[in-house]
Amino acid sequence: MTDVKVIMGSASDIDIAKKVTKTLKEFDLSYEVEVISAHRALDVLKESIEKDDAEVYIGIAGMAAHLAGVMAGMTIKPVIGVPVAGSKTGGFDALLSMVQMPKGVPVATVALNGGENAAILAAQILALSNEKLKEKLVNYKKEMREKVLADDKNLEEI
Template identity: 60%
Template structure:
């Protein structure tokens, strides 16, 4: 059972996912990696979220960056959003999309392209949940 699920909205975001899974490996935290778009694969995404045993989701997305918010709307587990830099706005569009979640749909957000901090935050979440 993976403790962390890393989901990318596009396979082009895999380099950022690698940053996250390298940090998770350093903590010896199990993870799995999926490429599922909130726009192109909504049914597959819903199915994956509902069946996942992961305790934390890291969602990596650019442009409109809907993925973290969609995942957060489908689970009560912590969701960490990683905005991806883009060609036009350098990731500002994705950053603003992730941090502007409606009340009741919280998403933690790390810096643009910062998969490492997403993994460090996931490790802290997991650590704090086992020490309660």
């Protein structure tokens, strides 16, 4: 079974998907990446989700951005949405499409173009049953803390 399945609404979302996969690799998580439009290839999306071959799903889409919500409607597994800022509204339409889900169909939504955070959230979900991954996340947080402290120290020397 794959840890994370990343589905983009179109190939134009590839840069965000690369942020996701780069971060998943840092945590040694297995993943698959697909391009499937919820609007133009619903049957293909349904087949992909029905395989039930991932623990967590990440849906990346801009504009109307119904992809993550449709995915969430097809599975009981966690779905993380990454709204893409690229439309005339700056991505606000994509963001609202993901966060304004009906009761019973949640999509955990990260920031616009927030591929890294989607991957980290997926890792945190998977770490609930994986001690080695939990340790990696704890170390990741420690490294972030150390960087902030180093930045502060360097600031004091200005």
